[in-house]
Each structure stands twice: as structure tokens, then as C-alpha cells.
Amino acid sequence: MALRTRTRSARLLVVALVSVSLVTITVDYRQGERGPLAAAGDAALAFVSPMQEAVAKVTKPIGAFFSTLVRLPSIRAENERLRARVAELEAQVATSADLASRVEQLESLLGLRERLGHRTVAARVIANSVSNLEWTITIDAGASDGVAVDMPVVAPAGLVGHVVRVAPDSAVVRLIIDPDSSVAARLDVSRATGLLTGQGERDLRMHLIDPATPVQPGERVVTAGYRIPGVGGGLYPPGILVGSVSRVLGDEAELEKLVTVRPAVDFSALDAVLVVLGDGSG
Numbered sequence: 001m002a003l004r005t006r007t008r009s010a011r012l013l014v015v016a017l018v019s020v021s022l023v024t025i026t027v028d029y030r031q032g033e034r035g036p037l038a039a040a041g042d043a044a045l046a047f048v049s050p051m052q053e054a055v056a057k058v059t060k061p062i063g064a065f066f067s068t069l070v071r072l073p074s075i076r077a078e079n080e081r082l083r084a085r086v087a088e089l090e091a092q093v094a095t096s097a098d099l100a101s102r103v104e105q106l107e108s109l110l111g112l113r114e115r116l117g118h119r120t121v122a123a124r125v126i127a128n129s130v131s132n133l134e135w136t137i138t139i140d141a142g143a144s145d146g147v148a149v150d151m152p153v154v155a156p157a158g159l160v161g162h163v164v165r166v167a168p169d170s171a172v173v174r175l176i177i178d179p180d181s182s183v184a185a186r187l188d189v190s191r192a193t194g195l196l197t198g199q200g201e202r203d204l205r206m207h208l209i210d211p212a213t214p215v216q217p218g219e220r221v222v223t224a225g226y227r228i229p230g231v232g233g234g235l236y237p238p239g240i241l242v243g244s245v246s247r248v249l250g251d252e253a254e255l256e257k258l259v260t261v262r263p264a265v266d267f268s269a270l271d272a273v274l275v276v277l278g279d280g281s282g
Contacts, residue, residue, distance in 0.1 A: 108156035109274055116154070116237060119277040121145045125270050126170065135178035135200060137161075137267075141275055142169045150235070152276040158241035158264030159183065159223060160273055171275070175267055176242065177204065185242055185261075187213070188220035196221070196242060196261060203246050206259040213257060219245045221261045237276060 113120050123141035130136075141147050143166050153160040153173045161181060165172040174181055176198055183196040185206060192213040194206045209215065225238025241264050249258040 109272055112154065112156050112274060116240075116274070116276065118237060119146075120274040121147065121277060123147075123171075123273055123275055125273065128267075128270075129172075130267075135175045135181075135198065135267075136164070137173050137175065137270060139171050139173060139273060139275070140169065142167045142171050144168050145275075146277050147171045147275050152236045152240075153273050154240055154276065155265050155270060155273050157266070158243065159236060160265055160267075160270065162236070163275065173273075177201075177263060177267060183236060183242060184224040184226055185221050186224040187215060187245075188222055189216070190214055193224050194259070203260040203262045204243060206245075206261055207256065209257040209259055211255070211257045215245060215248045215257060215259055217245050217248060221245060 109122055121141050123139035123145075125137050126140045127138035129138070137160075139153070147163060147166055149163050149166055151163045153162060159176055161173045161175040161178070163171050164174045176183055176196065177200060178198045179200060181198040184193065185196045186193045187209075190213050192209055192215075194208045196204045196206050199205055206221065221242045221244065223236040223238055223240040223242060225236065243261040243263040245259055246262040247258075247260040
């Protein structure tokens with residue numbers, strides 16, 4: 001008897017719950033977003049949302065960390081590929097710039113050879129010996145190329161010096177800035193001639209200029225094209241640029257006018273030169 005009572009009570013409870021659910025659904029559907037159930041839902045959402053946001057703040061970085069950890073080997077490999085590509089492009093740019101510079105130098109040397117009208121041999125500077133006692137360079141052309149002592153050496157910018165020692169495949173060139181160097185030179189405007197001597201790091205000094213000769217700073221100075229008796233040195237072709245007047249000192253009461261000349265060639269950056277072998281084509 002008790003079992004039947006309990007079964008009947010359970011059935012009544014289920015029927016009651018189903019009825020309440022149907023009524024709730026019906027009421028909520030009819031009242032829409034303004035119903036009491038909707039308000040309760042909104043309140044529940046307002047309560048739960050901060051909790052969800054807090055949980056997300058904790059779990060998302062952890063998830064991102066583990067995701068990055070899994071992808072770390074591929075990220076490193078990609079970085080290495082990018083670094084290698086950057087290095088490759090930098091090398092290509094450097095090579096292109098170097099090739100462009102060499103082409104420009106060769107074009108300048110060809111133009112210089114045509115202007116000189118002499119047989120020449122091109123050479124590269126392979127050593128630079130600068131001291132208080134000697135100002136020289138070593139080039140990679142020697143006796144096997146027809147180079148001999150006293151031959152002039154020029155660059156696209158102007159006069160370099162002359163050969164003082166020769167080996168089969170190299171030669172030593174004394175620069176015009178060497179204190180033992182002497183060059184017969186001519187002022188480009190007045191056509192007055194004089195003797196240029198080297199002073200190392202200081203500008204060249206031009207001697208034997210008549211005090212009455214008008215000389216202006218910036219005036220070009222070129223080779224005179226003749227040998228100076230008793231002085232030595234190579235016979236430089238005429239008209240090669242040596243430099244420009246940097247200072248003019250002295251007056252007509254003095255025996256000579258002091259003129260200093262700044263060389264046209266930058267000897268610290270000298271790379272390619274021509275050795276003048278002699279007259280004629282070649």
C-alpha cells in the first residue's frame with residue numbers, strides 16, 4: 001500500500017514539474033524580452049560575465065604560451081632563413097657597388113689613356129708605404145709589363161709620381177708628395193713655370209716663380225713637360241694636372257713668390273693607375 005502511494009506521489013510531482021515548465025515557457029514566449037524570466041536571465045548574465053572574463057584572462061595567455069612553445073622550432077627556422085636572406089641581399093648590394101666602382105675606374109683609365117696619347121700599362125696599388133722618410137706605393141706591374149725606372153705614373157685625377165724600383169711583376173712608385181720628389185710645373189693661366197717639391201702631408205711647394213707673376217688661389221697647376229737638369233726624376237708628359245694653388249705669399253721685393261699647391265690626387269684612396277711606357281700608340 002505504501003509503495004502505491006509513493007509511485008502515485010512521484011507521478012504527480014513529474015506532472016506538476018512538466019506543467020510548470022510548460023507554463024514558464026509559454027509566459028516567457030508571450031512576454032518576450034520584457035518578461036520576468038528575461039530579466040532574471042539578464043541578471044544571471046551580468047553576474048557570470050565578469051567571472052568568464054577573469055577566467056579568460058588567465059587561460060588565454062597560458063594557451064598562447066603553449067601554442068608558441070609548440071611553434072618555437074618553426075619560428076626559429078624562419079628567423080634563420082630571414083637572416084640568411086638579409087645577409088645574401090647585403091652581399092649582393094656590396095658586390096654590385098664594388099663592381100660599379102671598378103667599372104667607373106676602368107672607364108676613367110681608358111679616358112685618361114686616350115687623352116695622354118702614349119703607350120701605357122694599367123696597374124693596381126697593392127701596398128702603400130708612407131713614413132717620415134719615404135712616401136711611396138707599390139703597384140702590380142713590373143719589368144715583365146715593360147715598366148722601367150723613371151717612368152711617370154698617373155691617375156684619372158692627376159699626377160701620381162714616377163717609378164724608382166722595378167721587380168719582374170711589381171714596381172715602387174715615389175709619390176709627388178715625397179720630399180725627394182721634384183716636378184717641373186706650369187701655372188695654367190699665366191703659363192709661368194716653376195719647380196714643385198713634395199712636403200709630405202703638407203701641400204706641395206712651388207719654387208722659382210717670378211715675384212711679378214700674378215697668381216690666384218685655386219689656379220690649376222699642370223706638368224711643364226720637360227726635364228729639369230741636375231734634378232732627376234721622370235720626364236712627365238705635358239699638361240697633366242698636378243693640383244691647384246692653395247696659398248700665395250711674397251711680394252715683388254722678394255726674389256721669388258712662394259706658392260703652395262694642393263695635389264689633385266687623394267693618395268690615401270689611390271687604387272688604379274697608369275704607367276706611361278713611352279710615346280706612340282699601344
